[in-house]
Amino acid sequence: MIKVSVLYPxxxxxxxxxxxxxxxxxxxxxxxxxxxxKGATVExxxxxxxxxxPAPFAAMGNLYFDSVEAFENxxxxxxxxxxxxxxxxxxxxxxxxxxxxxx
Amino acid sequence: MIKVSVLYPxxxxxxxxxxxxxxxxxxxxxxxxxxxxKGATVExxxxxxxxxxPAPFAAMGNLYFDSVEAFENxxxxxxxxxxxxxxxxxxxxxxxxxxxxxx
Numbered sequence: 001m002i003k004v005s006v007l008y009p010x011x012x013x014x015x016x017x018x019x020x021x022x023x024x025x026x027x028x029x030x031x032x033x034x035x036x037x038k039g040a041t042v043e044x045x046x047x048x049x050x051x052x053x054p055a056p057f058a059a060m061g062n063l064y065f066d067s068v069e070a071f072e073n074x075x076x077x078x079x080x081x082x083x084x085x086x087x088x089x090x091x092x093x094x095x096x097x098x099x100x101x102x103x
Numbered sequence: 104m105i106k107v108s109v110l111y112p113x114x115x116x117x118x119x120x121x122x123x124x125x126x127x128x129x130x131x132x133x134x135x136x137x138x139x140x141k142g143a144t145v146e147x148x149x150x151x152x153x154x155x156x157p158a159p160f161a162a163m164g165n166l167y168f169d170s171v172e173a174f175e176n177x178x179x180x181x182x183x184x185x186x187x188x189x190x191x192x193x194x195x196x197x198x199x200x201x202x203x204x205x206x
Contacts, residue, residue: 005146005163045202056199056200072154097160103144
């Protein structure tokens with residue numbers, strides 16, 4: 001199983017509309033990618049490792065696929081449309097990580 | 104539900120022993136924290152968002168708890184022992200994120 005993580009680094013002046021992300025963006029992406037998506041999770045940053053420290057990431061979104069090929073084949077043709085929606089909920093340039101699920 | 108993510112940033116000269124992490128470190132942490140841990144996942148970094156780009160993170164480990172208090176109360180007394188195991192599998196200083204699970 002492959003996990004594609006979209007991490008939104010926190011910082012001064014950074015904004016993130018979690019309501020739009022959960023209710024509009026993620027459903028739109030799931031609809032575009034269709035059956036190749038095996039699962040989706042979303043997390044809202046609360047803090048860092050030390051008490052009262054800021055969260056390194058404002059938000060994290062994760063999509064699961066059967067393989068890297070399944071991700072690339074479904075995401076590739078929709079990249080432009082997906083990226084064009086980002087300004088509707090954030091001014092953060094996300095960090096993207098493709099991982100193999102071990103546990 | 105609370106997700107505590109331990110992210111190991113990639114970089115030149117950085118090492119990470121995934122076998123030790125999955126088979127020794129994560130079970131040790133789960134044993135120390137006991138019933139407060141509601142789930143654990145581990146991911147191995149494969150790449151970034153662009154084809155053939157390096158993974159931003161060598162590895163990511165995630166623990167799930169019912170609340171921030173449940174995390175702090177179980178992790179706090181074991182922090183020293185857990186951190187002392189890090190040099191056994193990596194030379195990376197991890198980034199820790201505490202998040203609220205939205206989806």
